[in-house]
Amino acid sequence: MRMNSAGPAEAPGRNAAAAVRTATTGAGIPDVAVIGAGASGCMAAVSAAMEGAEVLLIDANDRICRKIYATGNGRCNLTNLRLSQDPVLGDLYHVGGGEDLTAFFSRFSAADHIAFWESNGIRLHDRQGYVYPRTDQASTIAEAYEKILRRLKVRIVLNERVTGLERARGRKDRIGHASDLFKIETHTGAAYYARKVILAGGGMAGPQYGCSGDMYALVAPRFGHTVRKPLPALVQLLSDDKSLKASSGVRCSAMITLYIGGEPVCSDSGELQMTEKGISGIPVFQLSALAARALEDGEGVLAELDFLPELSDKDWEQEMVRRLREDRNCMLSVFFLGLVNRKILDLIFRRRGLQAEKKASGLTGEDLTAIMRDMRAFRVKINGTGTFAQAQVTSGGIPLSETDADLQSKTAAGLYLAGELLDVDGLCGGYNLQWAATSGRIAGEGAAKACKSPNSGAYGEAREKGSGQDQIRKKRRK
Numbered sequence: 202m203r204m205n206s207a208g209p210a211e212a213p214g215r216n217a218a219a220a221v222r223t224a225t226t227g228a229g230i231p232d233v234a235v236i237g238a239g240a241s242g243c244m245a246a247v248s249a250a251m252e253g254a255e256v257l258l259i260d261a262n263d264r265i266c267r268k269i270y271a272t273g274n275g276r277c278n279l280t281n282l283r284l285s286q287d288p289v290l291g292d293l294y295h296v297g298g299g300e301d302l303t304a305f306f307s308r309f310s311a312a313d314h315i316a317f318w319e320s321n322g323i324r325l326h327d328r329q330g331y332v333y334p335r336t337d338q339a340s341t342i343a344e345a346y347e348k349i350l351r352r353l354k355v356r357i358v359l360n361e362r363v364t365g366l367e368r369a370r371g372r373k374d375r376i377g378h379a380s381d382l383f384k385i386e387t388h389t390g391a392a393y394y395a396r397k398v399i400l401a402g403g404g405m406a407g408p409q410y411g412c413s414g415d416m417y418a419l420v421a422p423r424f425g426h427t428v429r430k431p432l433p434a435l436v437q438l439l440s441d442d443k444s445l446k447a448s449s450g451v452r453c454s455a456m457i458t459l460y461i462g463g464e465p466v467c468s469d470s471g472e473l474q475m476t477e478k479g480i481s482g483i484p485v486f487q488l489s490a491l492a493a494r495a496l497e498d499g500e501g502v503l504a505e506l507d508f509l510p511e512l513s514d515k516d517w518e519q520e521m522v523r524r525l526r527e528d529r530n531c532m533l534s535v536f537f538l539g540l541v542n543r544k545i546l547d548l549i550f551r552r553r554g555l556q557a558e559k560k561a562s563g564l565t566g567e568d569l570t571a572i573m574r575d576m577r578a579f580r581v582k583i584n585g586t587g588t589f590a591q592a593q594v595t596s597g598g599i600p601l602s603e604t605d606a607d608l609q610s611k612t613a614a615g616l617y618l619a620g621e622l623l624d625v626d627g628l629c630g631g632y633n634l635q636w637a638a639t640s641g642r643i644a645g646e647g648a649a650k651a652c653k654s655p656n657s658g659a660y661g662e663a664r665e666k667g668s669g670q671d672q673i674r675k676k677r678r679k
């Protein structure tokens with residue numbers, strides 16, 4: 202991938218932020234302002250700058266990519282090779298309005314994402330299709346973004362939370378066109394102007410990384426947008442079933458099937474974590490967005506746990522028949538020994554009001570069969586989910602249907618949206634950072650290209666003829 206080879210820019214930080222503020226209140230009104238320097242905002246800023254736009258990037262945190270450092274358990278699962286294998290995107294992403302993401306991913310795919318990093322000297326590797334930086338350090342990606350942004354002369358303002366966004370009608374842009382600019386206000390009282398704005402402030406997941414969801418209020422309803430209720434996703438599921446306490450702390454292989462309104466809707470398998478308050482682990486996370494939405498809609502939600510997922514139905518039946526033929530003059534825990542974690546057995550016994558010490562001979566074949574069945578289909582009533590602080594992603598947000606193919610707002614020209622702010626959330630496995638990169642790339646390129654359109658004033662022309670300030674002075678002399 203060809204990169205713009207602009208020279209080094211100011212190091213991001215407080216001094217750089219102050220310099221930017223001065224510049225933007227003078228002649229240097231940027232073409233594109235990106236609000237939010239997370240995964241989608243950084244890609245948007247890089248993409249707009251690569252198109253030749255002057256870019257301002259603002260974030261409330263004291264450094265860029267704050268959340269990226271925490272991703273993938275500190276290793277940053279950037280994307281997934283499954284996306285290159287003609288997947289059914291609907292199986293990997295939840296999109297509130299059910300829109301198809303194919304057109305977006307065909308413009309910036311997982312392969313493009315990988316090529317982007319490799320062309321910037323960041324080696325990647327994959328584990329069963331899950332792609333990470335070769336260093337296995339999420340900081341590599343954050344630092345690489347900082348390096349690329351600096352090279353592209355993107356101006357970075359940190360420690361400023363955007364609190365207001367409005368049209369500044371009648372103001373002249375930096376090349377003297379009386380175009381409508383956006384006015385961006387921050388909590389410090391500073392104001393910035395830009396010709397196009399990309400909102401990339403994330404959703405509500407991970408408030409500890411700067412995402413409070415306040416960006417929804419900047420555009421809805423002011424700029425004609427709506428917000429589908431944000432809910433925590435990729436998060437644990439909670440139950441008020443007190444018996445779960447017996448198995449708290451157990452990690453085991455399991456398959457989980459989610460039932461909504463009594464119907465099985467999806468399954469996933471992997472390492473399940475039993476907690477005092479519910480169930481957790483990757484397979485639970487994968488089902489959590491659907492569970493959260495169903496609970497919000499007042500539907501009944503159940504998780505059915507199969508603690509012996511590797512056994513076929515036939516193997517399981519044979520196992521049951523074999524055990525029932527064995528000597529039953531032993532404790533229940535001994536009769537069922539070697540099948541599942543002892544604490545899981547205790548959980549099943551407790552649910553049935555049995556003691557592990559009770560003799561198996563005291564139970565009928567039917568009772569023993571029922572216990573075996575519980576190991577294959579243990580049902581947990583789900584009452585809630587973990588909090589946004591525990592969630593990896595937000596389900597809900599601004600509907601994709603309210604944006605065009607370039608992720609420009611359909612109700613507010615010049616305003617673009619990217620990343621988790623939109624009502625798109627993916628499964629665990631690199632799919633969310635891929636969406637952040639894809640949407641950031643599309644919005645960044647779209648905003649930069651729109652600046653070049655005749656109605657918008659061409660920054661290409663501005664560069665050839667001098668700065669905007671020069672243009673204005675020349676006109677006055679005439």
Ligand SMILES: Cc1cc2nc3c(=O)[nH]c(=O)nc-3n(C[C@H](O)[C@H](O)[C@H](O)COP(=O)(O)OP(=O)(O)OC[C@H]3O[C@@H](n4cnc5c(N)ncnc54)[C@H](O)[C@@H]3O)c2cc1C
Nearest residue numbers: 237239240241261273278363402403411620621631633634
């Ligand atoms: C613990 C954890 C682990 C994860 N691991 C992975 C993983 O390995 N792979 C994967 O694909 N996904 C992972 N995710 C999800 C992924 O990190 C997010 O989906 C992705 O970062 C979203 O990118 P974004 O740019 O939309 O938002 P964010 O990365 O959340 O960035 C938004 C930025 O906007 C800033 N901001 C917000 N409001 C304002 C405002 N008003 N003014 C100024 N700035 C503002 C915030 O400070 C923040 O820096 C993980 C998430 C978490 C929490």
